[in-house]
Amino acid sequence: MLSHSHIWTAIETLAARNNLSPSGLARLAGLDPTSFNKSKRQGADGRLRWPSTESLAKIMHATNTSFDEFASLVGDGGANDYNGLPSGNFPAQSSGIPLLGFAQAGAGGFFDDAGFPAGQGWEQVDFPTQDAKRNSVYALEVQGESMMPLYRDGDVLIIEPNAQVRKGDRIVVRTKEGEVMAKILSRDTAQSIELLSLNPEHPNRQFAKTEIDWTARIIWASQ
Numbered sequence: 001m002l003s004h005s006h007i008w009t010a011i012e013t014l015a016a017r018n019n020l021s022p023s024g025l026a027r028l029a030g031l032d033p034t035s036f037n038k039s040k041r042q043g044a045d046g047r048l049r050w051p052s053t054e055s056l057a058k059i060m061h062a063t064n065t066s067f068d069e070f071a072s073l074v075g076d077g078g079a080n081d082y083n084g085l086p087s088g089n090f091p092a093q094s095s096g097i098p099l100l101g102f103a104q105a106g107a108g109g110f111f112d113d114a115g116f117p118a119g120q121g122w123e124q125v126d127f128p129t130q131d132a133k134r135n136s137v138y139a140l141e142v143q144g145e146s147m148m149p150l151y152r153d154g155d156v157l158i159i160e161p162n163a164q165v166r167k168g169d170r171i172v173v174r175t176k177e178g179e180v181m182a183k184i185l186s187r188d189t190a191q192s193i194e195l196l197s198l199n200p201e202h203p204n205r206q207f208a209k210t211e212i213d214w215t216a217r218i219i220w221a222s223q
Helices: 004-017 022-029 053-062 067-076
Strands: 094-100 124-128 138-141 156-160 170-175 180-190 192-197 206-207 212-221
Touching: 004 022, 004 053, 022 053, 053 067, 053 138, 170 192
Parallel strands: 094 138
Antiparallel strands: 094 124, 138 156, 156 212, 170 180, 170 212, 180 192, 192 206
């Protein structure tokens, strides 16, 4: 039986098979990079949203996948080979997730345009909690004291780029200049974003949206 969850998981599986994140798959097919984000899968009124037949046709064409092959992914809900991890250039692994230090995260080549892992140089860390076993998560290791008292040097933060971000959430932000920081979202408008610092000794920040590379919600921390 065709189900909403199975067809979205099939899209994620197709992306993983091609060493892509869902956003990378969308770009490859000439679609908006956010087309397959989790926030696009359900409306504000709670109604389920389904991918269009045009979108499905484009991703099948872009990955040279036949309709029968894609239908088989929908039929098994991606259970055969999708492990729910961000792929980028990582081999599929069921025992760990990609790990990177904050200092490295500021360098180029480690993320795609939507903030998903890409490139080489990532380490692996075991899932610290069952709550982290969800789609498209990775880990960042805190370096330095700028995020005290909430996060200490060496703490590991689990990040989910697809998670919907709301006012008051703790998030990781990467600017287009390569600055990476953990902050609290204070205000988010079409033109700008305002961030509260975790450390009272560091100032709050405000950026134009054009200055932001990506944002992602912190869903767990090893405190």
